[in-house]
Amino acid sequence: MATVLDPAGAPAAEERRAARRGRSTAPGGRGRHVPPLLAVSPFYVLFAVFGTFPVLYSLYLSFQDWDGIGDMRFVGLKQYGWLLQDSVFWHSVVNTFEIWFLSTVPMLFLALVLAFLLHSQVRFSGALRVAYFIPNVTSMVAMTIVFGSVFAQAGLANSVLRAVGLDGVGWLSSEWGIKSSVAIMIIWRWVGYNALIFLAGLQAIPTEHFEAARVDGANSWQTLFRVVVPQLRPVILFAAVTSTINGLQIFTESQVLFQSTDVGTTGGPGQEGMTIVLYLWQKAFKEHQFGYGAAMGWLLFAIIAIFTIVNWRLVSGSDRDDDRRSGIAGLLRRKGVRNGR
Amino acid sequence: MAADERTTGNAGLGIGSGSRLTRICVRVALLLGVLISLFPFYWLVVMASGTTQDIYRYPPKLVPGPHLLDNMRRVLDTVDFFGSLFNTIVVAVLGTALVLFFDSLAAFAFAKYEFPAKKFLFGMLLVTYMIPAQLSLVPQFVTMAEFGWAGSLNALIIPSAANAFGIFWMRQYAQNSLPDELLDAGRIDGAGFFRLYWTVALPLFRPALAFLGIFTFIGLWNDYIWPLVVMINPDKVTLQVALANLNTLYNSDYSLVMAGALMSVIPLIVVFLIGARHFLRDLAAGATKM
Secondary structure (H helix, E strand, O other): OOOOOOOOHHHHHHHHHHHHHHHHOOOOOHHHHHHHHHHHHHHHHHHHHHHHHHHHHHHHHOOEEOOOOOOOEEOOOHHHHHHHHOHHHHHHHHHHHHHHHHHHHHHHHHHHHHHHHHHHOOOOHHHHHHHHHHHHHOOHHHHHHHHHHHOOOOOHHHHHHHHOOOOOOOOOOOHHHHHHHHHHHHHHHHHHHHHHHHHHHHHOOOHHHHHHHHHOOOOHHHHHHHHHHHHOHHHHHHHHHHHHHHHOOOOHHHHHHOOOOOHHHOOOHHHOOOOHHHHHHHHHHHOOOHHHHHHHHHHHHHHHHHHHHHHHHHHHOOOOHHHHHHHHHHHHHHHHHHOOO | OHHHHHHHHOOOOHHHHOOHHHHHHHHHHHHHHHHHHHHHHHHHHHHHOOOHHHHOOOOOOOOOOOOHHHHHHHHHHHOOHHHHHHHHHHHHHHHHHHHHHHHHHHHHHHHHOOOOOHHHHHHHHHHHOOOOHHHHHHHHHHHHHHHOOOOOOHHHHOOOOOOHHHHHHHHHHHHHHOOHHHHHHHHHOOOOHHHHHHHHHHHHOHHHHHHHHHHHHHHHHHOOHHHHHHOOOOOOOOHHHHHHHHHHHOOOOHHHHHHHHHHHHHHHHHHHHHHHHHHHHHHHHHHHHO
8 A cells, every 4th residue: 555655656657747848848957956855855755654544544444343453354234334324423513513513603603793893892802812712722622621611500501500599500410501512612612703803804805895884874784794804704614614614523522521431321311422533533442443443434524525515505595706716715725724734 | 014004094984984883893892802802811811810619619700829730730730731742842843843934934935946847746746735634643543653653753843844834925025025035146156055045035035934924833833633643642732732631521510621721732823923914914904916
């Protein structure tokens, strides 16, 4: 397998081709192409070894039954068949989508409103941005632990409810309590980030549009939804697509929230907090079913791909080409944030 | 700084131009948002400085208590905090240095040189982003095991030593900020590719490097699922994994866990606050310009 993916293959082949073409394409001699090719090669070498190879290998693994130590047993498409009949897997898919919906819709709405507010606020704008961005840079593990205690049965959230005369909620024990808790953590983490992205888009809107709206007597809400939202479309598209990709890979919140030494409790009571990636992790690394985990990785990939395309179509409508390009570029930027590898 | 001036230039647009009452409402709403944004950190300090009984008392105790140092000392007695802090620093610092070097070098070549298959190679950069990291979680772990890197910091540093995002982003920057005349002048002086990179390009890349550096550093520092999977030796883990383990094993001793969480969060917040203005300006500018 490794020979197919010879990391030096692409640049080396190009070198040879360039050499064959001779001086016509390389007036300074073919040797002058060596330094730039060397300069770009580290990424491709690393990607071949740690990116392409594992992806292809995961396809191979998904046709095997393997515990990671013993011999592999070829099972063809059976892993996928088992997966499609696995009720826990489907439960995790439904949970992931429910949490995604519960978090993304309010998050994007709040981010838009916040960007609008920040746009009209001149003083302390630097300090405000820092304050709103801090949730995004702090460790998810630490903050999940904090939120876990806030949402505990005798935690702060229920104390506040009690103080205003309401009954406590089973934040970490009931179906919708669990999903809401995870969604609240995600909203808290991402509103500021997306608001700053929207704010940058807002600042690019020509002044005349606001003036025209004011002359026409539009109020704030009308300005927001009639002037700002249409202009911000590419930026909103970018935020929607990236939060879909991130949202469908939720792991840390659920994993840390319900972590214990007992594997059976993964995902919390009733496994209502079980997400796709959490289930993948449990099957592959706790129960050592590597083939099953690999197959699940591919199904996750398919789900994300389909859903991203649908999402894109929904938000982008009949966008022009340049909008689409900015969406792709934005998408690339954002994904780099989350997976550095 | 530029972004701030632009905000000032736009003053009086949007709803800020409304009545005094509206303006007050906007400020109150923004302040409320800041409180929500920062409250969990305050609450973390409160919990880390109290006792476990305090955390679940009704009515809750809303001010910090006197036990912070006690609780921190107990963290140090319970887990190898400095060991995992050291591992995290090594990963974040070395990883960031490698990313900055490899990404800026490749970006320099992509921005300023013609070479065979350039378009194809650059296109490949973009395609690599479509692959979610979790897809290859299992085989990546197997690959690491084959290399003998499972449990080693190599597994956290090497695979992410160059990334498409950084190359893509630095290239944009290089195209706009690195004049060809400077490179030509260097060539006349007899400088080759790597000399030009090191003496001409790199100093001009500094603002972009600062942004990418903070970005990468935060990402490496906070990464959880990959170290959780690949650091198979429980005595050698990163801060995030150590904290999660502390949470699992001592989940009845909340003040201990909270002190650990606080200690794991502080170094990164300090780094972020030092570079924050720079970082946020570039983040916002980059998101719309590209």
